[in-house]
Amino acid sequence: MYTTVKGSVALIGSFRQHYAQVLAAARVFQASGLTVTSPPLGPILDSDREFVRFASDPPGASDQDLQAATMEKIFAADLVFVVDPDGYIGRTTAYELGRVHERGMAVYYAEPPKDLPISVPPGTVLDARQLVQILGGNTPGPAPVRRPRVSAQPTADIVIFTIRSEQLQVLLVRRGKDPYRGRLALPGGFVRPGESLEDTAKRELREETGLSGPGIRLKQLHTYSRPDRDPRGRVVSTAFLAIVPDPPQVVGASDARDADWVEVEESLWGPNSSLAFDHGEILRHGLEHARTLLEHTTVATAFCEDLFTITDLRRVYEAVWGCELNPGNFHRKVVEETTGFVVRTGKVRRASRGKPPALFRQGPAELLHPPMMRSRRNP
Amino acid sequence: MYTTVKGSVALIGSFRQHYAQVLAAARVFQASGLTVTSPPLGPILDSDREFVRFASDPPGASDQDLQAATMEKIFAADLVFVVDPDGYIGRTTAYELGRVHERGMAVYYAEPPKDLPISVPPGTVLDARQLVQILGGNTPGPAPVRRPRVSAQPTADIVIFTIRSEQLQVLLVRRGKDPYRGRLALPGGFVRPGESLEDTAKRELREETGLSGPGIRLKQLHTYSRPDRDPRGRVVSTAFLAIVPDPPQVVGASDARDADWVEVEESLWGPNSSLAFDHGEILRHGLEHARTLLEHTTVATAFCEDLFTITDLRRVYEAVWGCELNPGNFHRKVVEETTGFVVRTGKVRRASRGKPPALFRQGPAELLHPPMMRSRRNP
DNA sequence: AGAATAGTGTCTATGAGACAGTATATG
DNA sequence: CATATACTGTCTCATAGACACTATTCT
Numbered sequence: 174m175y176t177t178v179k180g181s182v183a184l185i186g187s188f189r190q191h192y193a194q195v196l197a198a199a200r201v202f203q204a205s206g207l208t209v210t211s212p213p214l215g216p217i218l219d220s221d222r223e224f225v226r227f228a229s230d231p232p233g234a235s236d237q238d239l240q241a242a243t244m245e246k247i248f249a250a251d252l253v254f255v256v257d258p259d260g261y262i263g264r265t266t267a268y269e270l271g272r273v274h275e276r277g278m279a280v281y282y283a284e285p286p287k288d289l290p291i292s293v294p295p296g297t298v299l300d301a302r303q304l305v306q307i308l309g310g311n312t313p314g315p316a317p318v319r320r321p322r323v324s325a326q327p328t329a330d331i332v333i334f335t336i337r338s339e340q341l342q343v344l345l346v347r348r349g350k351d352p353y354r355g356r357l358a359l360p361g362g363f364v365r366p367g368e369s370l371e372d373t374a375k376r377e378l379r380e381e382t383g384l385s386g387p388g389i390r391l392k393q394l395h396t397y398s399r400p401d402r403d404p405r406g407r408v409v410s411t412a413f414l415a416i417v418p419d420p421p422q423v424v425g426a427s428d429a430r431d432a433d434w435v436e437v438e439e440s441l442w443g444p445n446s447s448l449a450f451d452h453g454e455i456l457r458h459g460l461e462h463a464r465t466l467l468e469h470t471t472v473a474t475a476f477c478e479d480l481f482t483i484t485d486l487r488r489v490y491e492a493v494w495g496c497e498l499n500p501g502n503f504h505r506k507v508v509e510e511t512t513g514f515v516v517r518t519g520k521v522r523r524a525s526r527g528k529p530p531a532l533f534r535q536g537p538a539e540l541l542h543p544p545m546m547r548s549r550r551n552p
Numbered sequence: 553m554y555t556t557v558k559g560s561v562a563l564i565g566s567f568r569q570h571y572a573q574v575l576a577a578a579r580v581f582q583a584s585g586l587t588v589t590s591p592p593l594g595p596i597l598d599s600d601r602e603f604v605r606f607a608s609d610p611p612g613a614s615d616q617d618l619q620a621a622t623m624e625k626i627f628a629a630d631l632v633f634v635v636d637p638d639g640y641i642g643r644t645t646a647y648e649l650g651r652v653h654e655r656g657m658a659v660y661y662a663e664p665p666k667d668l669p670i671s672v673p674p675g676t677v678l679d680a681r682q683l684v685q686i687l688g689g690n691t692p693g694p695a696p697v698r699r700p701r702v703s704a705q706p707t708a709d710i711v712i713f714t715i716r717s718e719q720l721q722v723l724l725v726r727r728g729k730d731p732y733r734g735r736l737a738l739p740g741g742f743v744r745p746g747e748s749l750e751d752t753a754k755r756e757l758r759e760e761t762g763l764s765g766p767g768i769r770l771k772q773l774h775t776y777s778r779p780d781r782d783p784r785g786r787v788v789s790t791a792f793l794a795i796v797p798d799p800p801q802v803v804g805a806s807d808a809r810d811a812d813w814v815e816v817e818e819s820l821w822g823p824n825s826s827l828a829f830d831h832g833e834i835l836r837h838g839l840e841h842a843r844t845l846l847e848h849t850t851v852a853t854a855f856c857e858d859l860f861t862i863t864d865l866r867r868v869y870e871a872v873w874g875c876e877l878n879p880g881n882f883h884r885k886v887v888e889e890t891t892g893f894v895v896r897t898g899k900v901r902r903a904s905r906g907k908p909p910a911l912f913r914q915g916p917a918e919l920l921h922p923p924m925m926r927s928r929r930n931p
Numbered sequence: 932a933g934a935a936t937a938g939t940g941t942c943t944a945t946g947a948g949a950c951a952g953t954a955t956a957t958g
Numbered sequence: 959c960a961t962a963t964a965c966t967g968t969c970t971c972a973t974a975g976a977c978a979c980t981a982t983t984c985t
Binding site: 529 | 948954
């Protein structure tokens with residue numbers, strides 16, 4: 174009986190010479206419950222060509238296109254198994270191995286590779302059945318078990334909220350590439366060498382909105398890691414929340430893609446509302462988080478310009494919480510000296526009719542004690 | 553006259569067959585002011601071996617060690633020039649190309665590569681002199697193709713709190729391996745194929761404490777991604793918080809390593825308190841998070857057995873918050889019917905002296921409205 | 932009986948919310 | 959002037975906290 178194992182595996186090797194061994198190993202993996210992301214395991218055409226084609230490959234595609242597609246399928250797997258009878262590794266396989274190593278994926282070999290000076294860690298040369306045993310976690314015997322690890326591409330996605338025309342809006346980009354081409358998504362991107370997730374989020378925010386500097390507060394929310402959340406492979410996304418004042422220029426076009434502010438409720442529940450990947454879920458979490466942040470911290474001032482009136486601030490709360498607040502009570506609570514929420518500047522704004530409102534600036538406090546309570550009667 | 557250019561370049565190709573061409577190209581680069589990071593350009597020994605050695609290579613090193621050192625030198629360059637007369641690319645060069653591509657470095661080719669199905673962007677096939685021209689800015693050249701990404705090993709680390717002898721304690725393990733061998737660390741481990749971070753955290757919790765099932769609430773806290781936080785490489789850790797009832801057996805020995813409950817304040821501030829990696833920081837965040845969780849949610853019941861008294865529950869709050877609470881007021885607030893925090897079972901506990909306390913069970917509520925306020929006077 | 936713990940009653944200070952009233956601008 | 963907006967005063971109700979008091983057990 175086979176062990177049942179979760180996960181996915183890609184097989185690489187010279188399909189032209191060793192396809193029988195590839196198929197045999199693939200069958201062992203599939204019988205154990207593993208998904209084989211590459212090769213397709215169908216019949217081979219033109220087995221006399223250097224670079225083999227499968228019946229399932231699109232007929233017009235170039236070798237380069239097919240190889241790029243194969244690379245994506247390899248990267249989508251949790252680990253790579255190299256089928257190299259007698260240690261033979263061809264040129265294309267060597268190239269694939271280079272990319273896979275550089276990505277830090279787990280690699281196992283059927284035989285010790287010959288004529289390629291790479292380091293093969295102990296315990297990574299084994300046959301398909303032994304690999305399944307290790308993956309299942311029940312290897313009897315003394316063999317030093319190296320637990321398979323997953324490597325992933327970390328990304329930072331940002332929920333950027335602003336308030337425009339008294340509505341809470343979120344910045345979304347329209348994807349120019351597959352997967353999810355044409356769908357709306359949160360701005361974000363891959364972590365680059367030397368960056369922390371926070372650095373990446375800051376960079377993306379600057380690229381998308383032009384905003385940067387110490388005034389911008391970025392808050393880490395949650396990390397999304399479902400193995401199948403991105404069809405390109407293991408992509409682990411950490412979501413950040415940014416809250417920015419009214420009309421930062423939309424710089425979207427810089428990245429050759431559309432970016433635009435969208436009303437939040439509409440983007441979540443309206444028609445055409447389904448976002449790419451799990452970004453709908455991330456946005457919902459971000460909204461809920463922003464609401465509680467406004468209760469417990471002074472971030473609401475980050476939605477406002479440098480100088481703002483108490484009514485400006487109240488409109489922020491009303492937009493985010495989606496309810497009306499009593500102007501008088503709000504005023505009294507916020508202006509309270511002891512909290513450090515806002516500080517009076519002495520200036521007034523002379524614009525509209527009515528008594529000219531006093532202008533305030535952000536106070537020193539970060540946390541609100543006691544919090545602004547959102548009554549459970551106006552959800 | 554040569555153009556003068558700043559920067560560095562690595563040359564790759566079959567040194568055994570085409571070393572003359574490599575040297576010629578290198579001389580062009582050096583004459584233009586470029587640094588050549590690889591190869592060393594000295595005399596070759598053993599030119600009959602498949603994998604060539606330079607006179608400057610340490611004599612005892614293995615092929616694998618030399619190749620790893622070469623990789624580092626290639627990565628240190630600003631761009632890579634492939635010396636491939638007649639388009640010939642050997643196995644080792646194909647491997648290097650894979651790693652270099654995956655890193656997103658700029659690559660140029662002396663000839664269009666043959667027998668390797670990779671895409672060669674237009675304008676990247678040129679000789680050394682033309683490349684120098686492009687780098688000097690005299691001729692517009694193609695931009696570097698891809699942005700380098702990072703790949704990382706995701707891990708889940710768990711802050712497991714319990715209350716023993718009226719103290720808040722945390723489960724720590726003593727590391728058996730370098731780095732930080734012998735230091736205390738949070739339990740945790742690498743994500744395995746098919747797992748989400750939550751799956752990994754659940755598995756680690758089960759392995760360390762034997763606890764599992766729907767009663768255990770695991771809460772994701774924060775993701776730590778500083779590039780240098782783990783000397784082994786890019787390890788991105790997501791921290792989880794678990795809160796468990798009194799004396800779960802410590803199963804630490806199962807994993808051939810020590811595991812033990814440690815009083816929290818001592819582990820943070822006492823002697824021998826410095827934890828491995830950034831786990832001290834993670835533990836501090838976890839403690840702060842647990843404190844606010846107790847304010848806003850009903851998790852405190854998770855510290856207790858199935859049936860508990862109001863005094864048991866109060867001791868949980870006192871241990872986590874590190875302060876004393878008024879027994880009478882606490883009782884009244886918690887037992888309030890409307891909150892759904894606890895439900896009366898009708899039973900009483902007959903154990904100690906004094907009036908036998910009523911036994912309660914966890915109520916249906918997850919969130920507390922209004923929250924249990926921790927006064928800012930007893931921090 | 933006395934000690935110890937559980938649970939309740941009651942008073943006070945504080946703050947949220949409702950709403951009326953005052954201040955000061957524009958048209 | 960009317961009107962709109964900003965701000966303040968005041969009343970009510972809910973609740974946190976302090977603390978005394980009652981209830982029920984064990985020794």
